[in-house]
Amino acid sequence: MSRPKGNRAAARSRRRAVPPLRFTLPTVVLLTLLLTLLLRGLVTNEAFHDARINVSVDKTTVPAALLTGGPVIDARGPGAPRSYRAQDHTMALTFDDGPDEKWTPQILDVLARYHAKATFFVTGSMVVQYPELIRRILAEGHEIGLHTFTHPDLTLQSDRRITWEMAQTQIALAGVAGVHSALFRPPYSSDATALDDLTWPVVKKLADRGYVTAFIDEDTEDWQRPGVDAIVRAALPKKPGAGHVVLMHDAGGDRSQSVAALRILMPQLQSEGYRFTTVSQAIGAGSPMSRASDFQRWEGEAFLYLAHGSVLVMPVLVVLLAVVGTLVFGRFALMLFLSVKHARRTRRRTFSWGPPVTEPATVLVPAYNEQECIANTLNSLTAGEHPVEVIVIDDGSTDDTARIVRELDLPGVRLITQPNSGKATALNTGIANASHDLIVMMDGDTVFEPSTVRELVQPFADPSVGAVAGNAKVGNRNGLIGAWQHVEYVMGFNLDRRMYDELRCMPTVPGAVGAYRREALERAGGMSEDTLAEDTDLTMALHIDGWRVVYAENARAWTEAPSTVGQLWSQRYRWCYGTMQAMWKHRRAVFASGPAGRFGRVGLPLVALFMVLAPLLAPLFDVFLVYGLVFVDAPKTFAAWSTVLLAQFVCAAYAFRLDRERPLHLFSLPLQQLVYRQLMYLVLLQSWITALTGGRLRWQKLRRTGEVDAPVAA
Template sequence: MPRTPKPRTPRSHWLLLGLVLLAICGLLGLDVLLSRAGTPSTPSGSRQFVPPTAFDNGSVIDPREPTVRTVPPRAVALTFAEGPDPQWTPQVLEALARHQVHATFFVTGAQAARNPGLVREIVEAGHEIGNHTLTRTDLRQAGSQRIQLELQSTDLALAGAAGITTTLAQPPYLTSGSLDGAAWNSLLRIGNHGHQVVVPDRDSQDWRGQDTEAVLAAATPRDDRGTVLLMHDTAGADMVAALDRLLPELKNTGRQVDSVGATFGLPVTAVPAGLLDRVAGSLFVGVVVLSAWLADALRALLWAAAALGILRTVFVLVLAPIQRWRSRRWTPPWQISQRVGVIVPAYNEQAGIASTVRTILASDHPVEVIVVDDGSTDRTAEIVDRLRGRHPHLRLIRQRNAGKAAALNAGLAAARSELVVVVDGDTILEPDAVSRMVAHFTNPSVGAVSGNVKVGNRGNMLGRWQHIEYVIGFNLDRRVYEMLGCTPTIPGALGAFRRSAVLAVGGVSDDTLAEDTDLTMALERDGWHMAYEEHAISWTEAPATTGQLWKQRYRWCYGTLQAAWKHRRAVLERGPGGRLGRLGLPYLLVFQVVLQVIAPVVDVAAFFALFTAEAWTFGLTWLGFLAMQLLPGIIAFRMDGERLRPLWALPLQQVVYRQLMYLVVVQSVITALAGARLPWQKLDRRGQLTPARR
């Protein structure tokens, strides 16, 4: 016989995902680096070795000589720094054009790379470009390598943006009044890289956010000496308004306003960049633009995710209490006394099958237990067979291993009752669970009822996290789904069904790995309503290791995606099927798939945002998100009659457990897109399940 090929499971996607996240981290790290504003150091006051002419008034210093050119009398060399800014630089250019004045724009490499079109616009308008370092770093305490990096990176950005390099540099936070020994040493290092340094002697103080009158007063020269005026094309509307008034006033007083090169008579201030510099500069500009776009997009995505989280929280907090109030007021019009078949599909469940069967037989409602042994290789069938001798309403069906769906169908075929309950082979039932669920079938429109599945082995941290997830996630969502009439899943761990309704839709299908979700959706599309009974409680043994948890959730998520795709046409239907398609499936896909897929990237963006000027905003947003999880948690635990003590693990769950769930969803989505078909993944049971104290 030819060997059956192993299921094709894509593995290279983890490498791809890792590379994508690494690239995102690199781009976000670059954006953080370029976004961080430098901080000025305090001048020492010592002017040893500094030429006196350098701090008398505005000047251009060539540190290679060194020579100091002072500004001519009644001349104003107009400079702008820290741009280009997409909002204010165009308005500055318009003002300069109105008054027919040229200026020198000392741009940062970060802003030049982010706004290459503005750099070209400045050059095309006849203005000069100067180097203001890459990140507005105070160069007084910078070493030679840092200065080289700051200047060459900015020149690279200029080469990529406008095809030029500049001979002019203006170190941030430097004026003639603050020129001390440390600053002079940094100027000498700047000269080693071929730049002349422009030292302003008048600062308009527009960066302080002062009004127009204050900016105008600070920018206006006090005497006939020449001046190098420093303004900032990032300062805002008051700066533009002050500039519009300042330029005609300076001209009316006989002052000559021009760029640095024209004012000082410099023959060359910009040179064409070489081909290699242009290519490298274009790549640099492209990477910076991409990093800025990515940072903005991910921050917008972060806010969108937070908004969706808030929306879901509000949705749950409004609908869940209403559902609970309605369920408590509801009483069945009559008691159903007929015996109910309880189907237990079992495969290698020797650890807990005896406890499961005993608790079902102890139900306060008449039951017939049908254990379907699906080709177990352990003692499962032997244990059930031994119990059968003491319990006349216990039946054992043996079959070759064919999967859970086949086992359920065998149980349905053997059942003698119209109402059946499905219980997993690792589940313990409360005595009143069956009676509470079957009471809902007094409503002839109800086709299936979901019980309340709880985690029994919650003693360790992993079990406690799953307990929180079951109570806050699954059970709250079931209340919402019932209110909306679009329940996507009646859990196989504890669910009740009309046998005739299940048979009418073709029984339990093996098309997906989430046979319970597939069956529930099929029933709704056939016109049946689903119900949720919070007091029908069962205890399940949750996976005890991360490996087992991964296998279970991988199967759940992948199977849910399969079921959603299979029943996608429900969006066009009416009745319960239409509500499933237009409400249930979008809710399921948005909150359990889409948000989970984007969550790792959003978390990375939030982490890098902590190193920006918006750190407090994002930090408070994360704390708010945690509080947003805690409030529904408290309400959900109260509704389920649970103690609040396990909620202390909620913050750690958001940091650790949530990341594992992200990866599960990502793996499931990629597997689904790759078209792989997964085998059923049996979990290892330890048989240590006991009902937890609530």
């Protein structure tokens, strides 16, 4: 039984509603990287860090009794807030901002030596980093209070931020030790007399959520490192025998003076009858610690697992960023050096490939549904300066391509029609019917300048040359997508191909403009259908067979580049996937000897590094850019990104100068780096997915407009 049409339409609609894997997976990868950086930034107190400190003197809303009361304030419940003092001959040592892997253990050792207890007001970020110290603090009978997660001044934060700071620290405590704490100390706080109209609402708000706030009696100001004696004097009770809550620090810098001061202070006060205990014991209250529920503990453990993972992943990301940075700048340097060398060599008056090549060539034009472009293509060939035979291979076109070729009836142009079999088969048909030993290949959407074929065949004066790569240029460059491709083409053909030419490992003779020696084609087996990048596959085969592949900069061809994102995606997806197929097909060249080994150990690694690995890792620049601009240091981050952009601009400007192009389109370069590069990353990642899953990609025909006319002057 067939499915009703309505059900089929609904099924198609549901399928369209689900984003394709090629979009969702790369997007998920980028978001995961950004969230990993963000989580790591939270753990290290780098992200969302707020160092602002509020200054206020108004106390109109603070209950007067609290300003003259003790340092511990309990404003929970409906009654009037109460304050508490430490009992006589009792000192509550409190340590803020920790734990710290170096100083907290030393402080714990001193406390253990004098059988003393203390209260540690910890930050959530430090709890996550040093969970074993939290467990030791609790195991030795000390008390833990909350000091927020990232140590901001809460008077400057929103209610949502305050809630998050406290809740996240509780989650961290639950994950580390399975406990919660109802004791709290605001960052940048002082004694109770410092309560003001901005601090009091925070205290009251947290009291409504079950927190008791602990201020201090004495501040040792040990964070300023005033000296051991000064710290001891500041910690001593101003009234003999009176109980005190004393503030010290076990993190945030060098705390050697604090440790030394404890070794003097504790035996001195113990000899005077003082006992050292926790804040809650000092005021005669119960412990603020409570056991977290199983779900809260599981939630905390999951958070810790992710947080520690982000910390561990960060060095890997930094290494990868360094790798891609090295590749990018190394490629820039190598391209500039070798392209200058290539330009100087080929532009010398004495430079020559040999005697001028005047023998005629066969130009093959594979065409599939090229009715918009084929007339321009053929007119450009018949107007050329070099004698040519033109063979149009109509590969089963369903439009008027064949009819247009017949009606043009141009001299020297032959038409061969065949059932649709693919570009490689069409080119092999053309090779079999070619009358000459020099064979030029071009696309059906491309136009040549009058001198293109002549310039393209001159390197064949050197008998070692088996193929020549021409200079493909974007004809439809007025739109933004066209401008981006124009910049890419100019850089690729005037820097990349010069570099590869100097290294004698040209990876691709472009299908839009390339020439071959018939003997080289026959020895390589012609155009292969093994990959979707038949031009790259053939070029690699020629290298392995010992032929030299060179670049002719003045052999210019004007092609119609994709004008929409969808068409660009299809084209680059096929290129990327085909290049991967070709590399895999010729992978054994790495272990070969002679010319094949040279290409395998120089050309293939360069293609893998510069055309696969570097573009795949390039989005790390943008992930770190977003993270740095939003969470770390915007000016420094922007400066670093601008340095990369400047290097790119210098290379592009030099490429434009070599190609005698107007630099107008270079203004699209910044946007190209932000948008176009992400698109290429998505394409490359999809190609990897297709390759790893064993998928097969079919030939994808691009829609043409025929807007590139013939001939176009350089």
